[in-house]
Amino acid sequence: MKKAYILIAAAGMLAAASCKSRIEPETPSAGEADFTTYVAIGNSLTAGFSDGTLYRSGQENSYPNMLAGQFRLVGGGDFRQPLLPGEYGWPSVKRVLGIRTDCTGAAGLTPVFYTGGADTAGSAASIAAGGPYNNVGIPGIRCIDYALTGYGLLNPYAARFFSNPVGQKPLDVALQPAPTFFTMWLGSNDVLGYATAGGEGTNGGVGLNDISPFVAFKVTYDTTVAALAGTGAKGVLVNIPDVTSVPFFTTVPARGLVLTEQAQVDALNAAYGSLGMQFSLGANYFVIEDETIPAGRRQIRAGEYILLTVPQDSLKCAFWGTQVPIPRQYVLTEDEVANVREATAAFNQVIAENAAKYGLGLMDANNYLKTLQSGITWNGVTYTPTFVTGGAFSLDGIHLTPRGYALVANELIRVINQTYKATIPAVDINKYGGIRFP
Amino acid sequence: MKRICTLTATALTASSLAFGGSFQLNLQGIRQTAMGGTGVAWPWDASAVFFNPGGISRLKSLEAYGSINFVTPNVKYVQTPTGGYTASSNTHTTTPFAVYFGGPVKKGSRIGVGIGVYTPFGNKLDWGNSWTGRYVVESISLKSIFIQPTVSYAINDIISVGAGFVYGFGTVDITKAIPIQDAAGNDGQASLSGNANGVGFNLGVQVRATEQLQFGVSYRSKVNMKVNEGDAMFTVAPSVAANFPNTIFSSELPLPEILTVGAGYRVTKDLTLQADIVLAGWKTYDSLSFDFAENKAVQDTHDPRDYKNTVAFRLGGHYQIGQFAVMAGGAYDPTPTRDNLLSPDAVDANRITLSCGATYQPLPRLSIMAALNYTTTPKRTASYDPAGMQGAYQIKSLLPAIGVSYSF
Numbered sequence: 001m002k003k004a005y006i007l008i009a010a011a012g013m014l015a016a017a018s019c020k021s022r023i024e025p026e027t028p029s030a031g032e033a034d035f036t037t038y039v040a041i042g043n044s045l046t047a048g049f050s051d052g053t054l055y056r057s058g059q060e061n062s063y064p065n066m067l068a069g070q071f072r073l074v075g076g077g078d079f080r081q082p083l084l085p086g087e088y089g090w091p092s093v094k095r096v097l098g099i100r101t102d103c104t105g106a107a108g109l110t111p112v113f114y115t116g117g118a119d120t121a122g123s124a125a126s127i128a129a130g131g132p133y134n135n136v137g138i139p140g141i142r143c144i145d146y147a148l149t150g151y152g153l154l155n156p157y158a159a160r161f162f163s164n165p166v167g168q169k170p171l172d173v174a175l176q177p178a179p180t181f182f183t184m185w186l187g188s189n190d191v192l193g194y195a196t197a198g199g200e201g202t203n204g205g206v207g208l209n210d211i212s213p214f215v216a217f218k219v220t221y222d223t224t225v226a227a228l229a230g231t232g233a234k235g236v237l238v239n240i241p242d243v244t245s246v247p248f249f250t251t252v253p254a255r256g257l258v259l260t261e262q263a264q265v266d267a268l269n270a271a272y273g274s275l276g277m278q279f280s281l282g283a284n285y286f287v288i289e290d291e292t293i294p295a296g297r298r299q300i301r302a303g304e305y306i307l308l309t310v311p312q313d314s315l316k317c318a319f320w321g322t323q324v325p326i327p328r329q330y331v332l333t334e335d336e337v338a339n340v341r342e343a344t345a346a347f348n349q350v351i352a353e354n355a356a357k358y359g360l361g362l363m364d365a366n367n368y369l370k371t372l373q374s375g376i377t378w379n380g381v382t383y384t385p386t387f388v389t390g391g392a393f394s395l396d397g398i399h400l401t402p403r404g405y406a407l408v409a410n411e412l413i414r415v416i417n418q419t420y421k422a423t424i425p426a427v428d429i430n431k432y433g434g435i436r437f438p
Numbered sequence: 439m440k441r442i443c444t445l446t447a448t449a450l451t452a453s454s455l456a457f458g459g460s461f462q463l464n465l466q467g468i469r470q471t472a473m474g475g476t477g478v479a480w481p482w483d484a485s486a487v488f489f490n491p492g493g494i495s496r497l498k499s500l501e502a503y504g505s506i507n508f509v510t511p512n513v514k515y516v517q518t519p520t521g522g523y524t525a526s527s528n529t530h531t532t533t534p535f536a537v538y539f540g541g542p543v544k545k546g547s548r549i550g551v552g553i554g555v556y557t558p559f560g561n562k563l564d565w566g567n568s569w570t571g572r573y574v575v576e577s578i579s580l581k582s583i584f585i586q587p588t589v590s591y592a593i594n595d596i597i598s599v600g601a602g603f604v605y606g607f608g609t610v611d612i613t614k615a616i617p618i619q620d621a622a623g624n625d626g627q628a629s630l631s632g633n634a635n636g637v638g639f640n641l642g643v644q645v646r647a648t649e650q651l652q653f654g655v656s657y658r659s660k661v662n663m664k665v666n667e668g669d670a671m672f673t674v675a676p677s678v679a680a681n682f683p684n685t686i687f688s689s690e691l692p693l694p695e696i697l698t699v700g701a702g703y704r705v706t707k708d709l710t711l712q713a714d715i716v717l718a719g720w721k722t723y724d725s726l727s728f729d730f731a732e733n734k735a736v737q738d739t740h741d742p743r744d745y746k747n748t749v750a751f752r753l754g755g756h757y758q759i760g761q762f763a764v765m766a767g768g769a770y771d772p773t774p775t776r777d778n779l780l781s782p783d784a785v786d787a788n789r790i791t792l793s794c795g796a797t798y799q800p801l802p803r804l805s806i807m808a809a810l811n812y813t814t815t816p817k818r819t820a821s822y823d824p825a826g827m828q829g830a831y832q833i834k835s836l837l838p839a840i841g842v843s844y845s846f
Contacts, residue, residue, distance in 0.1 A: 021514035021832035023817045025521035073522060099677065109677050377826030380573030381617045391617065417520065425522030430570045436619050437675035 030074035031422030033234045038071055038079060039134050039179035040064030043189050044399060046137025047157065052396035053089035054139055054157065061402035064135045064183065066409040066427050074424055081135040082127055082161035086119030091156060095395040097437055103317035111395040124156065128163040132176035142189040144206065144216045146170045146224050171224055175231065182228055183412060185238035187351065190217055191343050195243050198307060198329035199336025211343045218350045229358040236361035236415055239348040241369040244337055247387035248397035249305040257284040257321050268322060286321035289328045297325040305332040308397045361419035368411055376407065378429050383407060391434050402432035462718065465507045466536045466556050468841040472795025472809035473754020474767025476712040479654035479702035481644065483843045484538035487554035487588050490656045491600025492644035494590035495550030498845065500541035505807065505841025507534045513563060513785050516830040518819055528564040540588065550590035558584055559693050565782065572615040574825045575783035582608035582663065586640055596647065602640035606661045609633055620675035630687060632668020636661040650704040660695040660722055670730055681735035689728045695719040708758040716752065720745035720774030741824055745774040765795045780820035785831045787815035803845050811837040
């Protein structure tokens with residue numbers, strides 16, 4: 001009897017002490033790179049822009065900040081971001097999901113402007129004294145702006161943290177912290193401004209709605225990378241996604257004109273039949289403005305895009321897309337799409353050449369976004385480029401959610417590990433938030 | 439940059455609402471547990487109802503038996519390939535039990551009867567609601583109880599046979615997070631719970647070749663545990679709640695057929711050694727599906743599992759010291775799971791078991807029994823591809839068990 005008691009007591013003690021698993025992750029390694037001072041160069045995507053604006057938690061969830069957190073595991077140091085004081089959005093208010101009643105009286109869930117109190121006081125004040133900053137992502141900046149002295153005067157986001165907005169080039173600001181490692185995701189705005197303006201700018205101009213001239217892009221990009229690599233810093237270049245694959249362009253369907261009554265069909269065919277347009281019951285291509293043909297209007301074709309900014313109430317209640325052609329600033333036509341794609345390909349060629357020339361990593365964001373089309377699943381959540389429900393894109397249809405940025409961070413980590421033989425752990429994407437539903 | 443988008447449906451992504459994995463419990467007898475799980479050849483007590491119904495008619499008299507186990511597994515997860523993230527399952531103790539009554543209908547009879555109530559399969563794993571895999575599983579609890587009336591017949595002094603009918607019933611409870619965040623940033627929640635039942639049978643042949651050498655073969659059939667009207671409850675942000683109506687679901691989980699072949703050898707008057715080989719037909723578990731009565735945002739799920747059949751080896755010994763006996767054993771149980779289909783709701787790996795135990799007979803008719811079972815797995819790096827989840831896992835468990843046996 002005693003023996004049994006002793007055995008039971010011993011068993012109890014052992015069980016209490018428990019046999020816990022002691023497996024541990026392998027110790028991460030920096031490989032051949034030095035992450036002591038990391039600088040993130042880029043535009044709004046790098047700044048942590050989300051939901052149509054910049055706000056503090058968006059900045060805190062920027063992919064560079066996530067990367068810096070992982071770099072700290074392998075010797076990375078302090079990472080300073082030019083944080084805004086508040087959550088309201090600056091200069092413009094952020095978007096949130098809300099219920100809105102449209103012109104037909106139907107209520108639906110849709111992005112609306114945030115209606116909470118503004119906490120933007122002090123946003124415009126210079127915080128240069130807190131620098132130099134490691135995240136030098138500037139919303140709106142193009143590659144061709146990078147060598148422009150005085151850029152800080154043109155861009156309020158830059159003006160906030162440039163120590164000498166009049167005399168500095170953005171490149172000077174990027175070099176200020178003396179980076180040992182950098183990421184550079186520059187160039188999207190050299191095509192995006194043209195695309196989001198419906199392709200109404202010039203192909204090869206320097207206006208904000210233009211596609212940047214190739215030579216200017218190449219010279220600035222080459223100069224910038226040469227300056228960075230010249231310091232001995234290692235890094236990763238990120239190329240330009242196909243902007244027409246983001247929800248800003250893909251959400252409103254070209255074939256979204258749904259006709260339910262024969263009378264409508266007959267009226268449209270009577271009015272437009274002579275122009276070669278055809279309508280039938282069911283889904284039809286919208287009528288758009290096209291200044292390049294004599295009639296000035298035609299039906300949109302597959303492969304052309306209607307922008308997310310098109311007023312939905314005008315489509316639903318003011319006969320846009322039928323009697324009233326959709327104005328051209330809301331439409332990206334075949335020729336315009338071709339301009340965007342050709343420029344993107346040419347710019348990406350420059351980026352790839354620089355990566356090869358200096359032995360830098362290259363993250364193929366263009367290809368990654370294509371992978372996203374078919375869904376990327378990570379720890380039980382599948383991400384797609386679908387607006388709102390896809391989980392990766394924020395409510396402006398161009399910038400990402402914190403989880404979307406975490407996907408970018410992990411792809412960058414993959415490239416860094418591969419290029420520099422490092423073993424930096426991936427970030428836990430599920431630790432970050434997605435779109436919030438009321 | 440606004441409007442559009444009247445949300446119609448947000449799919450429950452990559453849903454793997456799973457029951458469990460290699461959730462077989464080999465804890466149906468204290469002596470057998472102490473001897474590495476062996477016991478098909480040798481009828482030690484009324485637990486032969488489970489281990490080999492053919493052995494019931496070999497017992498000297500009617501016996502009653504009861505035992506309980508205290509199972510507290512620890513499972514640890516380490517993110518791969520370059521893991522910074524780790525998680526450990528929360529600790530819960532479950533208590534699989536076994537109760538048997540059986541033996542020859544009267545002294546010297548060739549006919550034996552018996553009944554057993556036991557817990558052959560079960561799984562409880564709780565990762566909590568904030569871990570990285572919460573959209574795959576937060577917690578899972580699978581319980582099963584089999585009731586098995588049994589008859590046995592000794593054909594002659596050498597061969598005896600037995601058969602039992604199995605009625606199994608149990609419960610399944612699964613919770614997981616839904617990747618839709620409300621205004622406060624909280625995830626949605628899904629909870630599936632239901633009752634399951636199924637039927638099967640149990641056959642056994644026991645061969646007493648000599649006084650020293652015995653053989654046994656037992657076959658336990660597949661039992662298809664069906665859930666017909668489980669409750670599926672969803673909690674999501676109010677604006678999308680209409681897409682997630684609470685509904686009922688049906689599902690089924692096949693518990694595999696198991697063939698055990700073994701031998702026992704009495705080396706000396708006091709020392710008995712035994713060895714079993716166990717073939718488990720896990721191949722039947724090729725996928726796990728949930729069929730929801732109402733499909734809006736939540737679609738029916740069909741998750742591949744693609745289990746493999748397994749062969750396990752077990753070895754044990756029993757040494758009698760007067761009123762006492764001590765036992766020890768070990769086992770190697772390979773996993774039926776595949777490296778690319780290892781879900782965190784059914785973590786498994788090749789298991790190595792070491793065990794020991796003791797019995798004490800204060801009265802000639804009464805035995806008090808205790809066993810200790812230690813199971814571990816090597817670190818296993820695997821993925822669950824349908825959920826895009828990879829990691830390294832390890833299971834450890836130290837399991838005490840106690841029981842009593844009384845012969846009439």
